[in-house]
Each structure stands twice: as structure tokens, then as C-alpha cells.
Ligand SMILES: Nc1nc2c(ncn2[C@@H]2O[C@H](COP(=O)(O)OP(=O)(O)OP(=O)(O)O)[C@@H](O)[C@H]2O)c(=O)[nH]1
């Protein structure tokens with residue numbers, strides 16, 4: 211029998227390059243939320259791929275923010291940089307529209323590592339010509355030595371099939387880190403709050419998605435008329451009073467829509483019926499409040 215392999219494969223890069231899209235693709239399940247807006251992912255999320263002879267622990271992380279405006283952003287950057295510390299394989303992801311100037315801090319941090327480095331150039335479907343891709347690759351390879359380089363479209367699943375075999379090639383021999391039936395380090399409540407946050411990103415404009423946090427206050431499973439059901443209560447915190455009215459919308463129309471869209475997402479995730487109640491609360495400037503950030507799991 212082959213020896214068992216296991217390790218951490220950590221994905222790092224700027225906001226919006228497609229880290230969560232790739233993570234979901236490699237795991238074969240939707241673990242991380244994906245939207246067209248930058249700074250969608252706020253936490254470090256582990257997604258575990260289990261097979262008989264290997265366990266890959268994928269780590270998705272927030273995009274590195276070059277100009278952090280809030281304590282929240284600093285915490286997100288800490289999550290991102292923490293994924294340099296425990297990687298067995300590090301995937302650095304970029305897209306053709308990002309990284310016109312590659313962060314010197316990232317380069318320095320990566321150069322200190324002694325693990326296989328993969329460069330993934332994503333969104334090649336948006337390239338106007340091949341030269342653009344070559345140029346991006348040159349920018350990175352002038353500064354860092356990569357074990358593998360991939361030019362992909364995660365969205366269209368183009369040239370992505372070679373990534374998993376390359377990971378397995380570099381994965382250390384090790385017993386599994388987690389029980390083989392575990393698929394993430396996060397709780398059911400966390401995934402619910404993320405699905406609601408994803409819908410907020412999709413439904414609201416401008417600063418609203420960036421100003422809210424979602425907290426699941428109750429998650430109760432039951433059987434109704436022979437069917438599995440989950441009853442969920444969640445608070446949506448806004449950072450200013452004026453944002454509450456925007457979130458609720460005229461005669462409650464927006465929050466109603468948010469409830470419908472979120473419920474559908476949660477039902478698809480859990481394959482169960484869902485009863486969802488949302489409450490909007492004001493928590494002034496929560497993004498700069500250390501104790502609140504701690505409560506929301508952004509700080510230790
Ligand atoms: N055109 C194109 N779009 C892509 C590709 N991969 C991802 N996207 C889109 O890019 C956007 C951002 O994708 P995410 O996976 O959320 O990116 P991320 O790096 O996790 O973003 P943050 O969590 O904000 O740091 C989404 O609209 C994706 O559909 C790709 O290969 N081509």
C-alpha cells in the first residue's frame with residue numbers, strides 16, 4: 211500500500227484574483243463564498259480533501275490589502291500572512307489585472323520559506339493576447355523561484371486539471387491532520403453567516419457589503435412533517451444608523467429579498483429545509499472595535 215500523504219496547501223494573493231474560486235474547484239465543493247467584489251473572504255478557511263491515501267488541507271485566505279483602513283483590514287491581512295507560516299505548499303495567485311506592482315513585503319516573506327511554491331496566473335480568459343500572460347509570469351519569476359507555474363482560468367476550469375497532480379507530487383508523507391470525515395475547520399454557523407454575507411455582497415451596492423457583519427444567534431435542527439429542517443436566527447450588524455434603512459429597504463423589500471436569497475443558498479448548502487429570520491442591528495464603527503472584532507472571530 212502507498213504511504214499516506216497529508217499537508218497544508220495555502221493559497222495567498224491580492225483581493226479578487228480568484229483564490230476562493232480555485233479553492234472550491236480543487237475541493238470539489240463550495241466552501242468559500244465568491245463574489246465579483248474584492249475583499250469577499252474575511253477569514254482564513256480550511257477546506258479538507260480526503261481520499262484513502264491522502265488528505266489535503268486547503269487554506270483559503272482574505273486577499274492582502276495594501277492600504278488597510280480599519281482594524282478589520284489589519285486582522286484580514288494577519289489571516290493572509292499567517293498562511294505563510296504553516297504551508298507545506300504555497301500557491302501564490304495573481305490575475306492579469308492585479309499586481310502591476312508586486313508587493314515587496316510579500317516577496318520578502320515568501321523568499322524566507324523553504325516549501326514548494328506554485329504560481330497560478332488566473333483569469334487568462336480575459337487576456338487580450340499571450341504576451342500579457344508572459345509578461346505577468348516574467349514579473350514574478352524574476353523575483354521568486356517557483357516549482358510549478360500554471361496559467362489558468364479558474365472560472366472556466368481551463369488548464370486547472372494539472373494542479374492537483376502537482377500538489378500530490380509535493381505533498382509530504384504524513385498521517386492525516388484531521389478526522390477523515392471532516393471537511394472544514396469552520397462551524398455550521400460560520401457557513402450560514404458566510405452565505406448571508408455573500409448575498410449581501412450581491413444585493414447591495416457601494417459601502418454596505420463592507421460595513422456589515424453577520425452573526426448566527428440560533429441554529430436549531432428539527433424534523434417537520436418527516437422533513438429535515440433548520441431554524442436559523444441571524445443578526446446583521448451595520449456600522450452606521452443610516453445603513454440600517456438601506457439594508458431594510460422600502461417597506462422591507464430589500465431585507466425580504468435578502469432573506470429569500472440567503473435561505474435558498476443555505477438550503478442548497480445543507481440539503482435541508484430552512485426557516486430563516488434576520489434582524490438588523492446597529493453597532494457603531496464595529497470595524498475598529500477590538501473587543502467586537504474579537505467576538506466576531508477576527509482577533510485572538
Ligand atoms: N474572468 C474570470 N473571472 C474569474 C476567474 N476566476 C474567478 N473569477 C471571478 O473573479 C471574482 C473574484 O473571485 P473570488 O474567487 O471571490 O476571488 P478571491 O481572490 O477569493 O477574492 P477575495 O476573497 O475578495 O480576496 C468572481 O467574480 C469570480 O467569478 C477566471 O478565471 N476568469
Ligand SMILES: [Mg+2]
Pocket residue numbers: 229230231242243244250251271272273
Ligand atoms: Mg475569497
